[in-house]
Amino acid sequence: MISVTDLCFSRADGDQVQTLFDDFSFEVSTKEQVALLGDSGSGKTTLLHLLAGLLTPDGGQIIINGEVISAYNDKQLAHYRRKIGLIFQHYQLLDCLTVKQNILFQHQLNYPNQTAKEFDLLIEQLGLNGKLNKLPHQLSGGEQQRVGIVRALINQPKLILADEPTGNLDQARSHQVVEMLTSLCKERQINLIMVTHSQQLTQYFDTVKVLANGQFNE
Numbered sequence: 001m002i003s004v005t006d007l008c009f010s011r012a013d014g015d016q017v018q019t020l021f022d023d024f025s026f027e028v029s030t031k032e033q034v035a036l037l038g039d040s041g042s043g044k045t046t047l048l049h050l051l052a053g054l055l056t057p058d059g060g061q062i063i064i065n066g067e068v069i070s071a072y073n074d075k076q077l078a079h080y081r082r083k084i085g086l087i088f089q090h091y092q093l094l095d096c097l098t099v100k101q102n103i104l105f106q107h108q109l110n111y112p113n114q115t116a117k118e119f120d121l122l123i124e125q126l127g128l129n130g131k132l133n134k135l136p137h138q139l140s141g142g143e144q145q146r147v148g149i150v151r152a153l154i155n156q157p158k159l160i161l162a163d164e165p166t167g168n169l170d171q172a173r174s175h176q177v178v179e180m181l182t183s184l185c186k187e188r189q190i191n192l193i194m195v196t197h198s199q200q201l202t203q204y205f206d207t208v209k210v211l212a213n214g215q216f217n218e
């Protein structure tokens with residue numbers, strides 16, 4: 001469950017201050033899957049970064065599954081971030097590591113002496129058998145994004161934040177990837193918030209929220 005109350009956040013841009021959120025409040029219930037739309041520059045990525053604890057609000061409260069992350073210090077935020085899954089438009093895979101190493105990198109940092117429980121199952125479900133020893137640049141965009149999805153799911157998060165994960169894929173692949181991602185999150189009862197510019201992709205989600213002028217128009 002996500003609860004945001006009276007969120008305030010401004011960005012300094014040279015001498016100018018741009019207020020993106022001013023007393024913005026909303027809730028996302030447990031397991032809900034949300035497609036987040038909005039014009040370019042409306043603040044979708046900024047909102048995701050606030051929910052990920054990568055940015056600190058100027059005011060208000062952000063509570064994620066009972067954790068008041070808006071009150072956390074850097075160390076607490078680092079610990080919180082290990083428990084969520086992040087998926088990016090440009091995949092952000094490390095090109096010097098194989099697919100398998102990329103997927104397990106964070107898991108091994110988090111849990112040095114544990115095997116990743118769902119590794120084999122996720123590799124099978126996302127059709128990545130046979131790709132594990134390849135380097136990211138040897139994969140197609142769709143395959144790289146599926147690696148990003150396994151990497152996000154392997155730590156068994158309760159929340160996944162995805163920022164335009166299909167921005168680099170064609171329409172058919174975008175639908176495949178989003179269908180896969182939403183159904184895997186549903187099976188595992190994971191909250192998913194995904195930024196997209198595609199109205200068509202919203203069909204896979206429980207809720208569509210449109211960000212405009214620092215508020216949701218539902």
Ligand SMILES: Nc1ncnc2c1ncn2[C@@H]1O[C@H](COP(=O)(O)OP(=O)(O)OP(=O)(O)O)[C@@H](O)[C@H]1O
Pocket residue numbers: 011012013018020038039040041042043044045046047
């Ligand atoms: N690092 C930054 N420093 C200053 N201003 C920034 C920074 N990042 C983003 N902004 C500004 O904050 C506003 C919101 O940006 P954000 O990236 O959150 O929008 P968005 O809705 O995700 O846009 P898009 O759909 O184009 O990705 C924009 O006006 C942008 O120029």
